[in-house]
Amino acid sequence: MQPKEILKEHVSKTITLTDEQFDYFFSHFTYKTFKKGQTMIGEGDKVDCEYFVLSGYLKSFFINDDMKMFILQFAMPTWWASDYNALYSGERATVNVDCITDAEVLCLTSKDREKLCREIHEGEHFFRWRTNKGYVATQKRLLSFMNNDAKHRYEELLAQYPTLYNIVPKQLIASYLGVSRETLSRLYHS
Amino acid sequence: MQPKEILKEHVSKTITLTDEQFDYFFSHFTYKTFKKGQTMIGEGDKVDCEYFVLSGYLKSFFINDDMKMFILQFAMPTWWASDYNALYSGERATVNVDCITDAEVLCLTSKDREKLCREIHEGEHFFRWRTNKGYVATQKRLLSFMNNDAKHRYEELLAQYPTLYNIVPKQLIASYLGVSRETLSRLYHS
DNA sequence: GAAACTGTGTGACCTACATCACAATTGAAA
């Protein structure tokens, strides 16, 4: 499937655009490819775009003072990724985004997103609902963090994203769950 | 200050509306008052509105199977509160909202919010940015949960909302931080 | 004023998970 079709199908789940409107919408995106391991957003960078994943897997993560990694999100096809704090506020990146596998993405700059939102009312509606869903999902994850132990969270993750298990190294799964890789190893060997 | 002025000042931080537009916008809100301890949204309820706080303090929280409480958010004047998962999805409430102190609020139904978003482009813009900010804030809190210990999170909370300390019982602060009240007590007596 | 309730402090003990150390396995590169 073509990038354009993938995006169209994704957007159509929330809003309805005429073909001309969608052509215009799509014209603001730039196609790019990245290699496994490549950094798309690094700490300290000026962040001016967000990525819509066409193929492959990304991760967005934070590195603390002890060089320990915490994964905020895995991004798979039709998901969006960026350092949204930086993107929305104009500050420098504190969150990194890189490729777990080779990946194809569509880039949308912040300027263009705001332009589209201004020019196409439905476009603003789309982005509002995208954030609404992200907000609720993040809140659920926060609750799970407070409420459940690591084993529970691990099972939750696998139930939700079974594909991750085979594609993503266990270390990264551990970083997402907020436990050490040793603890994760013990969890599923019992 | 009048409810209308409070909302206007709040909305004006993100968007610009003409007086007629704002009058229309405001006409969709309903003024209500609640007493300390009163429940605004209870588990299992059908959720059809969200609350804009004019005065007083609310909390939104989740109760798990062991009857343990986890606070998702405190809401203070000019903040919004609801069970957004339920509100956006149409499902029954899993999150409760109640009053920590007597409170005055403006209610906006989901139907009216969507109506306003359809009819006033700037309105949709406002609600998009409100959620954008909520999303980033929740993500930061999630990161803090993964990264920092309870003491650090406690100091973070006090630095951000110094007023909470005097108004909100320590038990609730503990529920927000995700620690037992005993642990919290030990934290700040050392 | 006694009684009853809600909020808080503090000790003793327990548990989930971290950390460190090193072994075993896999997989890419040469």
Added chain:
DNA sequence: TTTCAATTGTGATGTAGGTCACACAGTTTC
């Protein structure tokens, strides 16, 4: 095929924070 690095498993030990128990405020109710 050998080599080297990255990834994973596993034991021993440490610790933050949980749980239970009870004491001691303030505050509301009769």
